[in-house]
Amino acid sequence: MKTAVETAGGQTFSLIFADFKELTKARLAVSVVFSSVAGYLLGATQIDVLSLLLLSFGGYCMVGASNAFNQIIEKDLDAKMMRTRNRPIPAGRVSVNTAMLLAVAMTLMGVITLYILNPKTAMFGAISIFLYTGVYTPLKTVTPLAVFVGALPGAIPFMLGWVAATNDFGIEPGTLFMIQFFWQFPHFWALGWMLDEDYRRGGFKMLPTGAKDRGTVLQIIMYTIWMIIISIIPVFGFTGRLSLSITAGIVVFIMGMVMLAFAFRLYEKRNNKTARKLMLASVSYITLMQLVYVIDKLV
CATH class of the missing domain: 1.10.357.140 (UbiA prenyltransferase)
Incomplete structure (x- = not known):
């Protein structure tokens, strides 16, 4: 049976770990x-x-x-x-x-x-x-x-x-950098849209136009399109040792188009629920895209 000291010690460690x-x-x-x-x-x-x-x-x-x-x-x-x-x-x-x-x-x-x-x-x-x-x-x-x-x-x-x-x-890590660079804008602005009221309490200026408007969503759409383009460039053999098969490129392109569809949906609805769906779609995209790249290389 645990002693009171052991129990208290375990709880203290759990709290410290949670704060860490x-x-x-x-x-x-x-x-x-x-x-x-x-x-x-x-x-x-x-x-x-x-x-x-x-x-x-x-x-x-x-x-x-x-x-x-x-x-x-x-x-x-x-x-x-x-x-x-x-x-x-x-x-x-x-x-x-x-x-x-x-x-x-x-x-x-x-x-x-x-x-x-x-x-x-x-x-x-x-x-x-x-x-x-x-x-x-x-x-x-x-x-x-x-x-x-x-x-x-x-x-x-x-x-x-x-x-x-x-x-x-070189060009290979530079390409990986650009993929994740362009991805962050739709991801973060979707998150910023959801949390805009809270961010304003802290004095943060997160959305590109300063408002939850169509201008912000148009920029989200633009950066999503650039993300898709950069993500499939390795298919064409321009990126050194970083390559992607046609099949993998099609998969990545389809995933990007799904994310783009969520961005257009936000343009239409312009509400927090739709922004959340885009944010979740962006998280799924970056994870699955990286897995597709790795699996494509290994197989």
Whole structure:
């Protein structure tokens, strides 16, 4: 039978772990690691388990550090918004000093771990933290162009895996970067549409026109079309070692058209329910697209 001390200790650990996951945005971090692993599998001529583990650990540290820095900077604004006011810092469960210590430690561990893979991987990881924390986060209350800046570090993970596998940056990782770069606009603006009222409480300027209007949706449609085009370019043999069979290209194209249909649906309806469907479609697209790329290479 467990003692009261053991039970209390277990509950305390669970609470600390829950706050750690929230500070580092664990679900987002895991999805980023998934993108990096997919990029690694596309670039690797021979899969090395240790390299995959280093990439996964280092990638999680870098994303987790960025998210922790973000929550430190925005602690007062987070307290004003419904969806963020119960985060560890504004809720008072974690102090700023503790969060800062965690963020710095994860940054150092992430850079060192990625450097063991190769210096280029560590460099791109460090650039992503700087852009996300030092440029994107402060701009969110200033201009909707912050989304463009935030899309730069957000597009690095897929590319980062290729660089980790090859220690090289060329047209292949550049193409992976562009796919994820264009994908982020419809994804994030659909999310921004859903949360627009809450974002306004925090003073954030997320939507490109500043309003939930047809202008915003037209930009969503435009970036979705560019995403589809870039996603199927490897079919035509212009992207070096990064290739895609005709069959896989058709599958990716169909998935992109499904996402585009949701974007047109948002243009028609312009409500939160339709924006949510587009956001979920975008999450499905990026995950399935990466799986199609990897499976196509392996088979």
